[in-house]
Amino acid sequence: MLSHKAKYALKALLYLAEQDENHISKTIEIADGANIPKKFLEQILLDLKRGRFVSSKQGKFGGYYLIKSKNDITLAEIHRLFDGAIALLPCASLNFYEPCSDCKTESECSLHHGLVLIRDKTLKAMEGITIASLVKK
Amino acid sequence: MLSHKAKYALKALLYLAEQDENHISKTIEIADGANIPKKFLEQILLDLKRGRFVSSKQGKFGGYYLIKSKNDITLAEIHRLFDGAIALLPCASLNFYEPCSDCKTESECSLHHGLVLIRDKTLKAMEGITIASLVKK
DNA sequence: TATAAATTCTATAAATATAGTATAGTTTAG
């Protein structure tokens, strides 16, 4: 399941993607438009900035805008940024790999192989969902 | 990500599936064999019993055994029993459906459709992984 | 050029929920 943070991040990106190019959206505008608690959204936007999905302009008339193409922002990336690994266990994860403490060896672990299969399929599906694919036409 | 509970449940089922038919395994035996904290495992086995995956015999010489075919126990079912919905948000879930409070209507929600796509794919993948498919030959 | 206003940015607190584990016992069957 997605955390609220990840869900709100997606909705915020979607909001930004729907604006005219060169438009700068301030937080309160996004919060109202996408129905997100403003102060929570501030933190999320900063995370998105650190992840180089958006950039910001400070001061009066400042705000946020996309710096990554909406075709290149995938659900998989947002999931990883806010909710971490896509795999069902760390031992099956590409980006958040960790060995299980309760397995002797990975090849002996009967779960490992099945979980890698699942990871490959969900990853492929999640990489197919982009912000652009979600934007209402 | 799977909770430890779900992971341990899978390993316990796997252990049971590897035993001879008619063999009854006591908790401590499964705990040692699959490297699971015994008291935690007790709770998990009871959950599996309530879910009608295993049954038990009480008293001396008691223990647990599978009552569902290993071909019919899927990762999807275990996920649902211990970790709930497979979908990324409740509004996209079949078995744990709940509307989002922050969306006006579902059809207007730009996330909804994409998340249903993902759910269908991961569900299909998870239903393909059975205990039988995981058991070492 | 100084000041005020609008905004992002930072840090932290609080409330709630969840996860994981441990404790202590009751009940049942052999």
Added chain:
DNA sequence: CTAAACTATACTATATTTATAGAATTTATA
């Protein structure tokens, strides 16, 4: 009487979600 499942609960730690308070930065304007 003993070994096992079963029940209840309590504790600890962590994560999540949201809120609070203010610092820093930019721009407009007097």
